[in-house]
Structures are given as C-alpha cells and as structure tokens.
Amino acid sequence: MSKISAEISNLFCPQTLFVYGTRREDGGADFGLFCWISYYADGGLCMMAGISEDKLTRDNIERTGVFSANLVTEKTLALADYFGCNSGYDKGKMDIDVNIGNGRVLDVPVLSDSPVAFELEVYRKVELDSGRVYLCRIRNVLADEELFGSETLEEKMKRIAPVCAAGNTYFGWNGERIAAWGEPGLSVKAGKAVNIEIRKLTEDRAGDYLHFFDVTPHSTGKDEHRCYCVCWAGEDCGGRDFTTAEKRRAVAAEYIKSGALQGYLAYIGHKVVGWCNANAKSDCYDCLSWKMFMQDIKKDEPGIRVKSVFCYAVAPEMRRKGIAAQLLSRVCDDAAEDGFDFVEAYPNRLFVSEEDDFMGAVGMYEKAGFEPFYEAGGKIIMRKNLKQRGR
Numbered sequence: 240m241s242k243i244s245a246e247i248s249n250l251f252c253p254q255t256l257f258v259y260g261t262r263r264e265d266g267g268a269d270f271g272l273f274c275w276i277s278y279y280a281d282g283g284l285c286m287m288a289g290i291s292e293d294k295l296t297r298d299n300i301e302r303t304g305v306f307s308a309n310l311v312t313e314k315t316l317a318l319a320d321y322f323g324c325n326s327g328y329d330k331g332k333m334d335i336d337v338n339i340g341n342g343r344v345l346d347v348p349v350l351s352d353s354p355v356a357f358e359l360e361v362y363r364k365v366e367l368d369s370g371r372v373y374l375c376r377i378r379n380v381l382a383d384e385e386l387f388g389s390e391t392l393e394e395k396m397k398r399i400a401p402v403c404a405a406g407n408t409y410f411g412w413n414g415e416r417i418a419a420w421g422e423p424g425l426s427v428k429a430g431k432a433v434n435i436e437i438r439k440l441t442e443d444r445a446g447d448y449l450h451f452f453d454v455t456p457h458s459t460g461k462d463e464h465r466c467y468c469v470c471w472a473g474e475d476c477g478g479r480d481f482t483t484a485e486k487r488r489a490v491a492a493e494y495i496k497s498g499a500l501q502g503y504l505a506y507i508g509h510k511v512v513g514w515c516n517a518n519a520k521s522d523c524y525d526c527l528s529w530k531m532f533m534q535d536i537k538k539d540e541p542g543i544r545v546k547s548v549f550c551y552a553v554a555p556e557m558r559r560k561g562i563a564a565q566l567l568s569r570v571c572d573d574a575a576e577d578g579f580d581f582v583e584a585y586p587n588r589l590f591v592s593e594e595d596d597f598m599g600a601v602g603m604y605e606k607a608g609f610e611p612f613y614e615a616g617g618k619i620i621m622r623k624n625l626k627q628r629g630r
C-alpha cells in the first residue's frame with residue numbers, strides 16, 4: 240500500500256472519552272469532557288491528562304490537585320457531550336439533572352452512571368505554551384460491581400459500550416457512527432427552557448446553513464436525504480444538476496448568495512438546530528419541487544403577495560420541542576412587516592410520517608392562526624391573512 244504525507248491530525252486514531260469531575264471553589268461539582276488522556280507506568284499504573292486553554296476544570300485541578308475521570312459510555316454520552324460543549328464559567332452549566340456521587344479515597348465528584356471512574360491525584364505537571372499535561376497517580380478505581388461477574392471481557396465491554404471519538408464524531412463500541420460532537424448534548428437541557436434564537440438566512444450564515452445539512456439527517460444518514468433544501472427556491476431549476484449531495488450543496492451556496500434560497504435558521508448558541516424554507520410564492524413556480532409536487536396548487540392573481548412555507552428540517556434530538564412553531568411565528572412576523580398579504584402553507588391532510596410531513600402539521604398552523612383555504616393533492620392549503628386586524 241503506498242503512503243502519502245497527510246496533514247498533521249489524529250483523525251484515524253480513536254480516542255477514549257472521560258468526563259472529569261472537579262470541585263469548584265464553592266464546593267459544588269463541575270464536569271468537563273476530555274479525550275487527551277492515556278496511561279503510563281511510574282511505580283504503578285498512572286494516567287496523564289492534557290488540558291489546553293483556560294477552563295474551569297483546569298482552574299479546579301490547579302487549586303485542589305485532584306479530579307475524577309469517568310469513562311464515557313453510550314448511556315452517558317448525552318451528558319458527556321453537554322459537559323464538553325458548555326463552559327463551567329457559564330453559571331448555569333451544572334443546573335441539570337445528573338446523578339453525582341463522591342470518590343472513596345479523594346474528595347472528587349464522580350458520575351454515578353459511569354461504570355468506571357478513576358480517582359486521580361496530580362503529582363507532577365508539565366507547563367506548555369497554551370496548556371498543561373497533568374501526571375497523575377490513580378488513587379482508586381470505582382467500578383460497577385457487575386463488571387466483576389462471570390461474563391467474558393467481550394460481553395462486559397459490549398454491555399458498557401464505551402464511546403470513542405475520531406474526527407469530531409462519536410463512534411459506538413460496534414464501530415458505528417453515533418453523532419457529531421455537539422449533537423447528543425442538546426437534549427440535556429431539553430426539558431428545561433432552551434434559548435432558541437431564530438435568524439434569517441443571510442450570506443454570512445451560509446456556512447452555518449451548509450454545516451447544518453452536512454451533519455443533520457432529515458431522518459436517516461443517507462446521502463440522498465441530504466437535500467440542502469435546494470429544490471424549493473426562487474429560481475428556474477432547468478439545467479441544474481441536483482443528483483448528488485455534493486452538487487446540491489454547491490447549488491445551495493450559490494442560491495444563498497443570489498437570494499434564491501430564503502428562510503430562517505433556529506440556533507441554540509452557535510449551533511443550528513432547525514431550518515424553515517419560506518419564500519415569495521410566485522418566485523418559486525419554476526423550482527423543482529413546485530414542478531414535481533405542487534401542480535394542483537392554485538397560482539395567485541398578480542398583485543396578491545403570498546409568502547409560502549415550504550419545508551422544515553429540525554435536528555432529530557430537538558424535535559417535538561416547538562422549534563418549527565417558533566420558526567413559523569418569525570416567518571409570519573417578517574412577512575407582515577414586508578407587506579405580504581398572506582402566508583400560505585401546505586400540510587398533508589393526514590399525518591404520513593415525520594419524514595414526509597416536512598411541510599409542517601395542520602395543528603401547528605391552526606394554532607398560529609392559519610385557516611383552511613382549499614384541499615388539493617392530499618394537502619390542506621392553509622392561509623394566514625396578514626392584513627386582517629388582530630392577526
């Protein structure tokens with residue numbers, strides 16, 4: 240096999256993940272997620288941990304000299320990812336439901352749901368230009384009792400299912416992709432108030448938009464489902480090639496630049512978790528999806544300005560949390576402000592499946608003040624009148 244010199248990275252080197260537990264100054268627990276950790280021998284088994292840049296975990300280790308390292312498994316991945324994507328400097332980080340225990344030998348918080356936790360004491364540290372490497376003695380290993388039963392090691396490993404990280408992706412013990420970094424943790428605060436921000440798609444958000452479709456399957460991870468929503472756009476699709484995800488991605492980038500692709504992105508922090516394609520109806524009669532699916536839909540008299548809601552895509556872990564309704568509300572507000580007469584939507588008359596009901600549900604539109612207009616092609620065409628008082 241011939242070799243090439245590749246960019247310096249650890250892309251193909253799976254890394255085991257650990258949640259580090261430390262004590263804050265007020266005695267409370269803080270947890271962060273870490274993968275630069277390994278073993279070495281120095282008069283017994285030891286562990287070394289690399290921590291870069293400022294973070295609360297590092298401040299706490301500097302102050303106390305101790306921490307716990309809790310093995311991340313598929314069961315604890317959502318929490319672990321949350322701990323890795325949120326800074327301990329943000330006051331509300333630990334305002335979540337989590338089962339916390341304590342070390343037996345050291346005063347360190349441990350994750351009760353992790354099957355193996357190391358209680359670590361730093362005995363030497365290496366100061367780096369932008370970080371530290373901590374050399375630690377293992378003062379105790381806290382392990383679930385059932386790991387010492389009669390099962391083989393293979394059976395035990397399968398049961399606890401540790402998670403590996405490679406190339407910003409989490410992989411399961413069976414080698415299959417679980418999710419991108421930053422995805423599983425979104426559900427942790429899902430039961431609590433999540434701060435969703437709706438922003439209009441603009442050229443400077445093209446990167447966020449494309450990344451959302453790169454990593455967010457509509458319902459499966461299949462390439463053919465990575466649509467980049469290019470088939471609903473204010474441009475004649477004639478001569479366009481939409482046959483691969485790569486080509487659709489390139490067209491999407493072009494459409495965003497020209498303004499042919501319009502809609503709104505739902506953000507949690509810097510991460511996009513949802514999308515709604517909404518565009519001036521009469522601009523879209525020549526797009527591919529209109530030609531394929533909308534031939535039964537009436538076109539409007541000239542002079543009536545209608546904004547159409549064509550499609551929603553919400554990250555799987557963020558569904559059923561009202562994100563589509565928030566996107567819709569913003570579409571209506573902006574359409575009213577921009578002088579449109581109606582917002583029009585095309586929900587399926589009967590629920591088909593999450594995958595096929597990408598145009599939204601009748602109930603959501605009713606709640607948002609839409610009324611049935613007529614039925615065609617299995618759809619209820621619903622409208623919200625923006626010029627009526629008291630909208």
Ligand SMILES: Cc1cc2nc3c(=O)[nH]c(=O)nc-3n(C[C@H](O)[C@H](O)[C@H](O)COP(=O)(O)O)c2cc1C
Nearest residue numbers: 271272273274275290291294295296323325326327
């Ligand atoms: C998958 C993953 C692995 C990480 N590994 C490390 C690591 O090995 N070293 C490090 O300094 N930060 C690492 N981080 C970043 C920290 O987890 C992150 O800075 C976190 O906010 C720290 O929490 P704290 O602010 O409460 O200390 C990782 C993040 C993720 C998502």
